[in-house]
Amino acid sequence: MTRPGDPSAAERPPAKHALLACVLLAAASLACSAGAGETPPTGEAARTCLRINDNPIEGDWDERARIRETWVAACRQAAAAEPANLRLKHVLARSLMATGRRDEAIVIWRELAEHDDADAAFEIYDMYKSYYRGDVNAPQLVTRAEAERALRRAAELGHAYATLMLAVLLDRGGTVKRDPQEAIRFAERAVANPSKDVTAADMQVLLGRLLVKSSDPEQKARGIALLEKLAQAGQWNAKAELAIAIRERDPARARALLEQSLRGNGGGAIPPLADMLIKGEGGPADPRRAVALLNDRRYSDVPGIRGARRRTLHRRQTGAARSQERRRPPEHLRAMGLRRAAPPAEASRRQSRSHHRLSGKHPLRRDRSGRARRARRHGGTDRSQALAE
Numbered sequence: 339m340t341r342p343g344d345p346s347a348a349e350r351p352p353a354k355h356a357l358l359a360c361v362l363l364a365a366a367s368l369a370c371s372a373g374a375g376e377t378p379p380t381g382e383a384a385r386t387c388l389r390i391n392d393n394p395i396e397g398d399w400d401e402r403a404r405i406r407e408t409w410v411a412a413c414r415q416a417a418a419a420e421p422a423n424l425r426l427k428h429v430l431a432r433s434l435m436a437t438g439r440r441d442e443a444i445v446i447w448r449e450l451a452e453h454d455d456a457d458a459a460f461e462i463y464d465m466y467k468s469y470y471r472g473d474v475n476a477p478q479l480v481t482r483a484e485a486e487r488a489l490r491r492a493a494e495l496g497h498a499y500a501t502l503m504l505a506v507l508l509d510r511g512g513t514v515k516r517d518p519q520e521a522i523r524f525a526e527r528a529v530a531n532p533s534k535d536v537t538a539a540d541m542q543v544l545l546g547r548l549l550v551k552s553s554d555p556e557q558k559a560r561g562i563a564l565l566e567k568l569a570q571a572g573q574w575n576a577k578a579e580l581a582i583a584i585r586e587r588d589p590a591r592a593r594a595l596l597e598q599s600l601r602g603n604g605g606g607a608i609p610p611l612a613d614m615l616i617k618g619e620g621g622p623a624d625p626r627r628a629v630a631l632l633n634d635r636r637y638s639d640v641p642g643i644r645g646a647r648r649r650t651l652h653r654r655q656t657g658a659a660r661s662q663e664r665r666r667p668p669e670h671l672r673a674m675g676l677r678r679a680a681p682p683a684e685a686s687r688r689q690s691r692s693h694h695r696l697s698g699k700h701p702l703r704r705d706r707s708g709r710a711r712r713a714r715r716h717g718g719t720d721r722s723q724a725l726a727e
Contacts, residue, residue, distance in 0.1 A: 386412035456495035462488035498533040550583040574602030593620030609646035
């Protein structure tokens with residue numbers, strides 16, 4: 339039985355909207371104070387700004403949008419009240435990014451990067467990424483040169499993920515110009531300070547992969563020793579990288595390592611293994627299995643496999659096109675329903691068969707259609723060759 343003073347269950351606010359209600363009340367209090375001509379309490383604005391930053395934003399689309407706008411308003415007031423507080427500026431920039439105001443956020447990121455904020459420097463590089471450049475008509479807020487400087491600065495300041503990304507980009511090129519020795523140097527830093535997004539073993543595999551590609555024999559030997567150690571410990575990607583490193587001098591073992599690596603690192607093992615299967619390195623050739631591996635749907639989105647599949651199909655299509663082109667008559671003869679003129683030896687054989695049909699000596703070779711007789715009436719060698727079967 340419900341007492342008169344108790345709200346019913348339908349009237350009680352849902353528990354999942356508690357954060358939204360709290361945020362909206364804080365925003366309302368800030369707005370009322372500002373409207374009354376009073377300065378809102380700086381501590382309350384800062385607490386609201388940091389509270390939303392530290393908690394996940396939940397609710398439907400409209401609720402999340404309202405919370406983000408409240409977040410921006412609170413952080414603006416907090417940062418204006420405490421201009422020397424770099425943390426509040428950092429959170430303000432994050433709130434601006436969350437609401438799509440990247441042109442305002444980049445100004446704050448640059449200011450913070452000048453104060454040796456590694457996270458801010460990495461955000462400048464991150465803003466350069468392609469998913470912020472989907473609209474070709476939108477202004478480019480960060481240039482490639484600025485992105486490279488920011489990434490290097492973040493790595494120098496000890497940002498773990500920036501160090502990893504710089505090592506990878508120095509190896510393959512792109513935003514940063516390729517430099518194998520610099521890649522090894524930053525990979526060693528990444529091993530000493532691994533990112534939370536990557537395991538320590540994966541970082542060592544990266545270092546080993548870079549070392550075995552070095553032109554320095556000592557670094558190459560060090561890389562092979564590191565990969566051998568990791569491969570014996572059961573690291574699948576280490577087996578694949580070790581196989582690639584020893585493929586030239588020991589193709590049989592390299593192929594065996596790639597077969598083992600298929601269980602846990604198919605994306606890295608399939609391209610070199612398919613190439614060895616096609617060429618018959620380290621064992622018998624098996625192009626059918628190579629194509630089956632490249633067409634495995636589990637790895638259809640792996641960039642290395644997509645590239646290997648395109649190269650393999652291009653080879654097959656090119657070879658088929660060449661053989662087909664040799665058999666294919668020219669366009670003008672195809673339009674007339676005629677064949678390409680045969681080479682001299684083949685033409686003489688065809689002409690002999692044509693005369694044999696005309697002679698009628700064999701019942702299966704009689705010129706029932708009269709094609710050979712028409713060819714003889716033309717008199718021209720090329721015309722008769724083109725008409726002869």
